Amino acid sequence: MNGCETWKLTKATETKLRTTQRIMERSTMGITLRDRKRASWVREQTRVKNNVEAVKERKWNWADDWITTTWTTKQKVFCVKTYYKTKSFKTVQAKHRRLFNFNYYPNKSKISKWVRNFETYGSVEDRRKARKSPT
Structure with missing residues (x-):
């Protein structure tokens, strides 16, 4: 199998x-x-x-x-920005589907994770994957 x-x-x-x-x-x-x-x-x-x-x-x-593992950084940033503007997961999903012409959209837990990552680390990417800014 x-x-x-x-x-x-x-x-x-x-x-x-x-x-x-x-x-x-x-x-x-x-x-x-x-x-x-x-x-x-x-x-x-x-x-x-x-x-x-x-x-x-x-x-x-x-x-x-x-x-669920192929979301681009552009899509993630769009979702985080839209969530901050609207505070609505449903609105984020609807706008994402319209803008990117997808039949699927990130679920509530994905959007929440991206928002948390942005608030905690300043990046929408996973902490493990996020690059440290050059000093």
Whole structure:
């Protein structure tokens, strides 16, 4: 399952994953197709998570991580400035979506983090990533 986050998940791929998983589960239990045991019964016995669902979950988690780690400094600064002007997370999100033409926008916790970073360190970047100003 390593690297499944980037797989193109088609119906054919899903079918192959399901079939392979069922074969492995039946094999570990010593059951053949002639035993006429339903896949749901085998799944109950083995208590193994459905591979297809696991792949989809990992893809969504990967996508969420990718989206939330790709905010540019310009976007962060815009959000902090807008928050100081309006004191409203909803307004920040709406203006961000309009200005940057994105279907997604930073959530409340991200904006709060950027505001906190700015107030604490004078930068919207993470403290770990922020550069020290030259002296």
